[in-house]
Amino acid sequence: MQFQELLTAKIKEAVQSTFDAQLDTVEFQATRKDFEGDITVVVFPMLRVVKGNPVKIGEAIGDYLVHHVSEVSKYNVVKGFLNLVLSDAYYLDFFNKVADFSSFGKTPQGNDAVLVEYSSPNTNKPLHLGHIRNILLGYSVAEILQASGKKTYKTQIINDRGIHICKSMLAWKRFGNGETPESTGLKGDKLVGNYYVRFDKEYKKEIEQLKSQGKTEEEAKTEAPILKEAQKMLQQWEQGDAAVVALWEKMNGWVYDGFEKTYDALGVDFDSFYYESDTYLLGKDNIEEGLEKGVFFKKEDGSVWCDLTDEGLDEKLVLRADGTAVYMTQDIGTAIQRIKDHPDASGMIYTVGNEQDYHFKVLFLILKKLGYSWAENLYHLSYGMVDLPSGKMKSREGTVVDADDLIAEMAHTAGKISEELGKIDDLTADEKNQLYKTIGLGALKYYILKVDPKKRILFNPEESVDFQGNTGPFIQYTYARIQSILRKFNSAPLSGQSVELNEQVSLHEKEKELLKQLQLFPETVQLAAENYSPALIANYTYDLVKEFNSFYQNVSILGADTDEEKQFRVQLADAVAKVIKTAFSLLGIDVPERM
Template identity: 60%
Template sequence: MNFIIAETQKAILELYKEEVAESVINIQDTRKEFEGQATIVVFPITKISKKSPEQTASEIGAYLVANVEDITKFNVVKGFLNLSIAESYFLNQFNKEILATDFGVYPSNGKKVMVEYSSPNTNKPLHLGHVRNNLLGYSVSELLKAYGYDVVKVNLVNDRGIHICKSMLAWQKWGNDETPESTGLKGDHLVGKYYVIFDKEYKKEIEALKAEGQTEDEAKKNAPLIKEAQNMLQNWEAGDVDVISLWTKMNGWVYDGFAVTYKNLGVDFDKYYYESNTYLLGKGTVEEGLASGVFFKKDDGSVWIDLTADGLDQKLVLRADGTSVYITQDLGTAEMKHDDFDMDESIYVVGNEQDYHFKVLFLILEKLGKSWAKGLYHLSYGMVDLPNGKMKSREGTVVDADELIESMITTAREKTEELGKTNDFTEEEKEELYKNIGLGALKYFLLKVEPKKRLLFNPAESIDFQGNTGPFIQYTHARIKSLLSKADYQFAPNSEQFSGISEVELEIILLLAKYPSEIAIAAKADSPASLANYIYELAKLFNKFYHEVPPIVKTEAGDEKQFRLNLSKKTADVLNAGMLILGITSPERM
């Protein structure tokens, strides 16, 4: 209803002899308790009219009704001008815009954006926290694609460091040459098993040393296991052939395991970066910063940056012995990624425990004069809690991603079979349906919440076929597909003469019309949550329509039936397209 802005500008010029910018005209949806579809907030205009909000609204309303064919009535509530729009306008919008094949499709905006997500460690399988990260990163990528960006999805794998050596050392000591093939375990699960074993044995050594009189800190440093792991890391960095061979073999197991999990989650990547290839990057950047005076060197030879004037701390960027710290690597990797892809923007999908780190990283890059640093953004997200508490990787008490996926599919199977609506499905069709419902429930539950918010994941609640859930939306889509099939639907344009749409049909048209702007809103916020909730509102509204109007299939063929079938088909299309952006498949039958 952008035409209202232009017409209101004309009204102000005619009534008050002053031109105003579009930004002055604030239009909202009319609240349901008042008559109308569009509401102008009049308060800013009173500065021009020099009249009360009520009088200003009345004068503008009278002008619009008298001069704009598509505005039929108005009413004033304090400083709000509620406008009633002609039914013909909405039918025309539905026919010409909403039913168009390119509705909701944005052309290329010529910009490239990188989305980095997942970033797993190769010492353990993916868990529930990783699931939120992967689903968020994938969905944001699809959202930005839908908004016209050229998107590059990347995964920076943390495949080196002391934590990796812990798993390697434990397997070397207690593994008895176990392999994924000999145990039947996925490779990432096998390696994760030895990470847990290392921690248990390490704790035993710590307790033994404490019993001999050492403090906890002393015992942690002096335990033989941790010293062996540190020695293994040094040998890895020195290129020891045996250590590198073991590292390659065990990482290979993990990558094979990750590939299965990624496939089951329905996420993918265009490019993998590996910390083993990037951990030495950034030293050149440090030298560059020293030469320009951005960094300074302390007496012990360590290199720092002073960010106290920016409200932060002094930050170490290179140790006294010349070795990198984490941010050194990130400085170099950021530059390498930009050189590789020359993107306009780069989004890091990382948990909120790293908020400070990214604030420092981006600020340093700006101070180094990197013109592309302004396009860096940390998409910070909250932790995922469970009804029974937090997760701890070292103790083996995490919610494993593979087990979670399997559990969701099992629950979907049980819930669906309770409804008894899959009797005519083949076994293969049933299994595909259960997978779609289970994963749809998981994805929707995690994505409908704003990323920054911490959330409590409740599997039972997520898979309910009623309420704000993935299965409810999937079921609505399947219901529409069934209706269209029974009606032997064939597309035909709505008759230009057709009129008499019901209130709920008008509500659906209004909500469908918002789909392109909902994509824009969600993309600009790098948050699928608003889109997810929009899709739910559309599904809920269609179910209201389904129960309020006479059965479409039984309606006599004609303009009214064709209109309702077209309305149903477009609703299904938008539900399907929106859910695909969330990474969710909408079944044809349920």
Template identity: 80%
Template sequence: MDLQETLSHHIKKAVEDTYGVNLDTIEFQGTRKDFEGDITVVVFSMLRSVKGNPVQIGETIGQYLVKNVAEVSKFNVVKGFLNLVLSDAYYVDFFNTMGDFSSFGKAANTGDAMMVEYASPNTNKPLHLGHIRNVLLGYSVAEILKAAGKKVYKTQIINDRGIHICKSMLAWKRYGNNETPQSTGLKGDKLVGNYYVKFDQEYKREISALVSQGIAEKEAKVQAPILVEAQEMLRKWEAGDPEVVALWKTMNGWVYDGFDATYENIGVNFDKNYYESDTYLLGKDFIELGLEKGVFEKDPDGSVWCDLTDEGLDRKIVLRSDGTAVYMTQDIGTAIQRVKDFPDINGMIYTVGNEQDYHFKVLFLILQKLGFSWAKNLFHLSYGMVDLPSGKMKSREGTVVDADDLIDDMTATAKKISEELGKIDDFSEEEKNQLYKTIGLGALKYYILKVDPKKRILFNPEESVDFQGNTGPFIQYTYARIQSILRKAKTDSVEKSKLNGSLVLHEKEKELLKIIQQFPETVQLAAQNYSPALVANYTYDLVKEFNSFYQNVPIFGAENADEIAFRVALCDAVGSIIKTAFSVLGIEVPNRM
């Protein structure tokens, strides 16, 4: 029986004995910082059943708990709130029963399986800043769900077909002189992206030439020879033309290799990739099923629609009059295919920007109407865009920030600040370079993940690498400080130990233990809300509390060996939780800084 269950049992007993009333539930909340206490009982919520003055009811329950519950040492009542102070013995027992904190906060597997989709790039350009927030969110949510006890499959769908890739292919064919990533030394995604830019330049040049000949700009945009040729290339691809398909496979292969290098650099991975070239025809079979069920309706021109006006939405086309599919059709088919591929999943999370909010409302509703039970467990992890202060980063065409450039810039910023602090002079060059990358990536990831996904972010690289405040490097530095303490303890032959039951806790020790206790609940809440921000900000609160403890409580200067051993063990527990919390955020922690 956990603490709240124990307290609920005794509170119900106190109310029944005193007032003759049986309460169904007891409401608890954290005690406000301006009042003494560790957990608060909300008396107001009892007034529906218990008649009387809330302060007097609180006094009665408080006296009963102090007398009958060993964990409660004293209490105070503020209006309709009963604030309970827990005994040192309660915290001693908690710490002693936990043992090794390295897996603290990670729940046993529940058997539930989820799929998390993130990244979803196009193969005509490298990954950019928008993808950074996407992959960090998706990967972290997947890791949090795993820590909360779920089985998770991580996936992406790669948009590898359509006019955009044909534009890059045509530009390479015209102007590429058979160059390759190997011959140029460029990552494949950057090489292909350069030809997408080249296409755009030539397209604009041809439009200008046509306009100068007296053709209206609207017509010129349609008639530009390079666009007409790209459209013909797309038709050939769809018809399976061997030469076009071979070039498509080659150039997409370059891009996949480039994506993989970036993903490895960021520190994210996938269990399965889906490709739009394989999935774009999926879903058409289910249009017939939907027509039979009355979910869809066919217009006179042969197009098929889903009327969602009764649900406050509009009519959505799912099949064009010429029988071709739209994105919605493809997404319907892909979702169904994923459940076929992974029969144990009972829900999916789509990490996609908030400009697609409406699309996913419609998709989920259609899948429910088609009768798929798992459709009620679909979730759109909608997120806001990331903005940068002007001039802070390199960009393509003045608009898109390249992901690889961003990582390089973050590493360089970490190097600059670390060198200014001058605390790593004894590191080898290899150790320094690894540390700069760990700090730079940690700063980037934490800065993005600490913000609620729905909010737009203004990302400031210099601010993110600050070693003070709510930043990744500040938390990483605290972890490194703890490792230094543990190394000294080992040198001094201090054995980490359980807390001696006769020791009286220092106020700072108790506050630290209180926040340590909250970690498993934080992981579960983050999983329920699909919000890495809850874990990130919990970790910052833990680190702030630890630093207050460190500044106010002597560790190696404690009065006796038992106190020293306990405080070393407490430091070790905090370090383990920081490492676990940062691991689900996809952030590494250095042993030295």
């Protein structure tokens, strides 16, 4: 039985015994920092069944618990809040029962599976800062769900067809002179992205030329010859033109290689890939089924719609009058196909920016109306944009912050700061470079993931690599500090050894606070999974590190009075390090042994 369950049962028993009344539920909360106590019972809700002064009721329950629950050593009542102080034995018992802190907080994987979609880029440009938030969020949520006991499949759909890729293809054909990633030394995605920018430049020139001939802005935009040629290329692709398809395959191949290198540098992976070129025709059969079931209706022009006005939305087009699909058609078909491909999956999470909130409301509603039970378990992991101090990014104009450049810049910044601190002079050049990458990437990931997904972020690279405050490097530095303590202790692996402190020895207040913080980790993992929020893990880890640093400054670890105390404090530090490592692994962040 969990301690809170035991406490609930005993509080109900106390109310029954003392006041001859029955409680349905008991409300707990964390004790406020300015009061003594480890857990607080909220008395006010009890007044519905127990009449009287809340302070007197709290005192009566507190007296009962001190005499009937060995873990409760004393109590105090502040207004309608009963603050319980738990015994040192309770905390030591918790610590000794965790066989291995390196797996603490992780629940064994069950049969409940979920698909997590993230990244899903277009193949006309490299990944940029906006993609990074998407990728880091999706990957971390998948890792957290797995730690909470679910089976996860990491997936993405690559938008590898459409006018955007034809624009890059046409610009390369016209101006590329046979350039390849090998001949230029550029990553394939960067090379293709350069031609997307070149297309836009030429397109704007043609617009200005047409306007000078008397065309309106709108006329010039639609009549520009380069755009018409790109549209013709898209038609040729759809008709299976051999030369266009061959060029498409070649340039997309360059992009996939480039993406793979970026994913590798970011330390993320995928279990399956879907390609829009394979899925864009999916969904039409499902629309036919929906027509038969009365989920959809046809208008006079032959277009097919779904009426969502009863749900507070509007009518949604699902098939054009000429029988061609819209994005919604594809998304319906792709969702159904994915569940067919993963029959053990009971739901799916889509990591997509908040500009698509409405689209996903509609998609989920339509799938429910079509009768798919798993549609109840679909979730849009909606997130805000990432801005830079320099302003908004635009792919067409080539003003995006390239993901690879940002990763390299973060490592460079981490290196500069580390050199200034001067604590790594004895590392080799390779060891230093690896350390800079670990710190730089950790700074980037933590800065992005510590913020609630729904909030917009202003990303400041310099601020993120600060070794003080709520940053990745600050937490990594604490982990490295603990490793240094463990090396000095020069002990065999400590996990699994139990420590029984003499009954006369009391826990230091700072030891107790640290144990309390460690105790919260499994609950935090479950909460982060329920809320699809890596920010809960990030900020828990920061709180744990702050608590450890307070412990470190107030209690001598290696200079403890007795060998028994020293052994315990080293084990406690080791447990903190293991939880930091586990928590950071859920965020996709590595921790260095030295800094």
